[in-house]
Amino acid sequence: MRLYQMQDSGNCYKPRLLAHLLGINLELIDVDILKGESRTADFLAKNPNGRTPTLELDDGRYLAESNAILFYLAEGTQFWPDDRLARAQVLQWMFFEQYSHEPYIAVARFWKVIAPECPPAMTARFPEWHQKGNAALSVMETHLTGRHYFVDEHYTIADIALYAYTHKATDGGFDLTKYPNIRHWLAKLETHPQHIKMETRV
Numbered sequence: 305m306r307l308y309q310m311q312d313s314g315n316c317y318k319p320r321l322l323a324h325l326l327g328i329n330l331e332l333i334d335v336d337i338l339k340g341e342s343r344t345a346d347f348l349a350k351n352p353n354g355r356t357p358t359l360e361l362d363d364g365r366y367l368a369e370s371n372a373i374l375f376y377l378a379e380g381t382q383f384w385p386d387d388r389l390a391r392a393q394v395l396q397w398m399f400f401e402q403y404s405h406e407p408y409i410a411v412a413r414f415w416k417v418i419a420p421e422c423p424p425a426m427t428a429r430f431p432e433w434h435q436k437g438n439a440a441l442s443v444m445e446t447h448l449t450g451r452h453y454f455v456d457e458h459y460t461i462a463d464i465a466l467y468a469y470t471h472k473a474t475d476g477g478f479d480l481t482k483y484p485n486i487r488h489w490l491a492k493l494e495t496h497p498q499h500i501k502m503e504t505r506v
């Protein structure tokens with residue numbers, strides 16, 4: 305399978321991390337979103353929404369949305385639970401990630417480290433991103449009290465979806481020292497023998 309991706313994107317890191325945990329090889333095709341490569345006619349034919357990551361399956365079909373790609377790769381593995389409620393809880397945290405977490409924590413990081421020539425209209429939005437991002441981190445911090453993982457005390461794709469941008473939250477100006485349970489959870493995931501860093505190119 306081929307992953308159309310950007311190395312420094314947390315959304316693209318999610319499927320790379322899971323694939324490595326599962327021993328799946330992905331061919332990586334870099335898409336420079338700052339040069340508009342995600343909006344060419346050729347790329348839009350693969351993903352009409354013009355975003356990375358986009359997975360090309362072995363049969364030539366495409367799948368977009370990082371969390372949908374996580375689900376596709378995880379089905380039938382230990383990262384997708386058997387229990388009905390646990391499966392729904394994994395989805396609960398993955399929807400939380402996309403609605404309440406990524407739009408603030410990933411976006412703040414994007415404008416600080418990936419496109420630092422941030423226009424004034426974006427700079428003005430940092431207080432809102434920090435307020436809403438900290439609200440999401442507080443929800444995670446409370447949930448992680450007495451827990452090692454988000455769902456059912458097993459490492460699932462809910463953890464991967466939330467790990468991707470949480471472990472880089474300081475890049476966007478968030479202070480993780482306020483969240484000891486989150487820091488323990490991040491450290492726990494990093495002890496997995498197949499864990500890879502975002503910068504690792506596999």
Ligand SMILES: N[C@@H](CCC(=O)N[C@@H](CS)C(=O)NCC(=O)O)C(=O)O
Pocket residue numbers: 310313314315316337342343354355356357368369370371402
């Ligand atoms: N909800 C999407 C968000 C994907 C997304 O925003 N990707 C960014 C990189 S992190 C992108 O490719 N942007 C290119 C563009 O908007 O043209 C997902 O989880 O995959």
